Amino acid sequence: MFRFVLEGKDKESKARFGYFETIHGRVETPIFMPVGTVGSVKTVTPDELKDIGAQIILGNTYHLHLRPGDDVVKYFGGLHKFINWDRPILTDSGGFQVFSLSELKDINEEGVTFRSHLDGRKIFLTPEKSIEIQSNLGSDIMMVLDECVPYPCEKDYVKKSIELTRKWAIRCKNAKINSWQALFGIVQGGVYKELRRVSAEQIVEIGFDGYAIGGLSVGEENILMYDITDFTTDFLPENRPRYLMGVGTPEDILECVERGIDMFDCVMPTRNARNGLLFTSYGKLHIKRQEWKLSDKPIDPNCNCYTCRNFSRGYLRHLYKAGEILALRLNTIHNLHFYISLVKEIRNAIKSGCFKKFKREKLEMFKIGGDNV
Incomplete structure (x- = not known):
């Protein structure tokens, strides 16, 4: 049976956190x-x-x-x-x-x-x-x-x-x-x-x-x-x-x-991944750009997903330009990890009573642009 529990709310906004339960497990919100x-x-x-x-x-x-x-x-x-x-x-x-x-x-x-x-x-x-x-x-x-x-x-x-x-x-x-x-x-x-x-x-x-x-x-x-x-x-x-x-x-x-x-x-994280657009803590990054040809940087230095732990921008650009299926998989793993990590961070920020500050800082970082880091 389905059950929703509202655990708490942010004092400065309508942001909230909780969970719902199904016969296949519990889901924490926001999700x-x-x-x-x-x-x-x-x-x-x-x-x-x-x-x-x-x-x-x-x-x-x-x-x-x-x-x-x-x-x-x-x-x-x-x-x-x-x-x-x-x-x-x-x-x-x-x-x-x-x-x-x-x-x-x-x-x-x-x-x-x-x-x-x-x-x-x-x-x-x-x-x-x-x-x-x-x-x-x-x-x-x-x-x-x-x-x-x-x-x-x-x-x-x-x-x-x-x-x-x-x-x-x-x-x-x-x-x-x-x-x-x-x-x-x-x-x-x-x-x-x-x-x-x-x-x-x-x-x-x-x-x-x-x-x-x-x-x-x-x-x-x-x-x-x-x-x-x-x-x-x-x-x-x-x-x-x-x-x-x-x-x-x-x-x-x-x-x-x-x-x-x-x-x-x-569909944004998965569709964009297949088109070479990646989400980072600094905003969007276009992996197909020429400037990444010799880059040994990960997609996002602040990310610990499988892709960022193991592969460089140079290699990911090569895969994408070569039309390799692995490029789509690694890009998708990163983008989904970014989205799911973001909502987890949001939940923790609401719980800690600092959501407004967290949101403001995140939006400022996104403006930098992943291609500039």
Whole structure:
């Protein structure tokens, strides 16, 4: 069964720390969840994820339903056994991928009809179907099906959309099968504060194990995302975890922890690693740059990940320029280690009562730029 414990709060901000428990273990918050879209965090093994310190990973309902099929995953005993991961898993509802990947889609109160990006076949996704798929996957935390509106979006459409999200959330809750699987509600409302308040109050009234803020980091300016996040968390219960979906940069995580967020996920560390952009305690570093050809420095002198302990920038640049798969793996190990270490440091700073000072110093260091160190 799912249980969340809020252990403490920062005196100068809305930052907080705690933990939640699932049948696959405990997760300390604030937490960053590596994204394992199709049942794997790209280029790294489950054991490497554990070595990095990952406590929970994310799987994607849409992609796993299309391939290999949630019925296949169920046959193998659920996603944990299928991918050999014995720690918690969160699955999204599939809604975001429907709205972002499918050019042709038809949304109505019953559900959404769309065409697969793999073979073009028509698929009808309802709230009940999303819960059925996630039940077959056997994730520890399921997400309700919602409509993620684009940015910008007309207020009248967003107003209708949050009502659809409310109705779908009720149907998801009623369709829930396994008592041990947690179900999180999702607050929508675009960048309109009054609609965010209405959506938050509606979703909280339905009652869920945790609450997510969706529909941000979709093109709006960062300052607007921070403002809407700060506003929305005021309407979410303190005794439930708060999840900001699809966010974000190290700066975003620091800013949004300050605004009361507990959980984050994003493809940024893994995707950027595969494109040669690395995160360091001094900001971003581009490993493909010519200046690293003869550099014997590690990526980050303050990092103790496997990559930084064993390899130079010169070697990592060589691997990347040569198109070696090892480059992608070593870069990913570093970036994930950086993100997971960052949230661990954030937790400790909140516990120690020095979060604001920690945040200020981190942001100043990021401005230096990893390429300048």
